[in-house]
Amino acid sequence: MIYKCDENKREDLLNFLYNEPSMNLFAIGDIETYGFEHFDLDVWAYVDSKDEISGVLVRYKENVMPIHGKEFEGFDTFLPLIQSLTPLYISGNEEVIAQYEEEFEDYEKKENYLAECKELAMESPLVQEVVPLNKEDISLYFDCLKEIGMMKQQTIEEITNELDRDSNAIQVIKDETGKIVSTGRIAVETKLSAMIVAVGTIESYREKGYATAITAALVNICIQKKKTACLFYSNPEAGRVYQHLGFKDTQKWIMLKSKG
Structure with missing residues (x-):
């Protein structure tokens, strides 16, 4: 029934x-x-x-x-x-x-791995450079997403409201000029788990450990809330980074997308 x-x-x-x-x-x-x-x-x-x-x-x-x-x-x-x-x-x-x-x-299939972390296996030396996004920097945050190649899915008002609810929801790294060059966020939370998404770094700043530092900072926030940190990945290279941090693969997450 x-x-x-x-x-x-x-x-x-x-x-x-x-x-x-x-x-x-x-x-x-x-x-x-x-x-x-x-x-x-x-x-x-x-x-x-x-x-x-x-x-x-x-x-x-x-x-x-x-x-x-x-x-x-x-x-x-x-x-x-x-x-x-x-x-x-x-x-x-x-x-x-x-x-x-x-x-x-007639649906296109996409595979991702779901990984979860309850405790960091290593500390990132750059984690002290990670800071919460300030409301005054939301336009810079959107600039960063655009340069990374991520779609802007929220308005300034929506991000502002989100930061009012949780000032740690979005974490960033800035360069010496104040430009946001790396970012990540917690998108969905329940009483036991939290999903880390949209971790990325502007191309000219990659391979410096920034994405690792962002992810570590977000995991620490989840741990402080007594929640398991979760994320999806499809790139094996990214998967190795997450595994070094302490993430463990659980099951594959499949998405079928209509071609129509």
């Missing part, structure tokens, strides 16, 4: 999702941030023959995330629902997405 979730199902739903807090970080974060009445979010739960939740389907904007095990009796219920939503993205762990790939042959 499948049902649309509301506040009455919050506890049961989160208990299920917190069985894998890092892998389900996005789903948990969406629910804890937006609740069940937000127009960008829909959540369905599948209750199996034992009257227990064995699968969850989350729609956040144009992204759909099926969450369940390898032997899932609700697959024939989830599949037509996902098809009816015509999502731009279908994402989740490798074991789950593998069950849907044949049904979405």
Whole structure:
């Protein structure tokens, strides 16, 4: 049986999702941030023959995330629902997405590794150069993202509001002129985990250890909050850097993107 979730199902739903807090970080974060009445979010739960939740389907904007095990009796219920939503993205762990790939042959597949860190294995000598982003420097932050080649996904107002909520959300390194040359941020948080994203350095400043220092600083912030630091990577070279810091690979995260 499948049902649309509301506040009455919050506890049961989160208990299920917190069985894998890092892998389900996005789903948990969406629910804890937006609740069940937000127009960008829909959540369905599948209750199996034992009257227990064995699968969850989350729609956040144009992204759909099926969450369940390898032997899932609700697959024939989830599949037509996902098809009816015509999502731009279908994402989740490798074991789950593998069950849907044949049904979405016109989607492009992208693989990432999900790594997590609970304790730094080494200290970066440059970590003292990492500072929180000041509101006065938001335009410089956008300049840095552009030069790195990252898309600007938020407005100045949105970044300002975010820094009001958490002054440590975005960390940067500046050169001697005050230009922001390296950056990274914490994007999604739950009570147990936090996702590090958008770590990058301007090309002419690379291979100096700046990205490593940014990542180490963000991990330290997560540890102070008693949360596991998580991140995605696809580049093996970046993966080696993260592993030296103390990150350990968990599962592959697969994203199917519509070509239409």
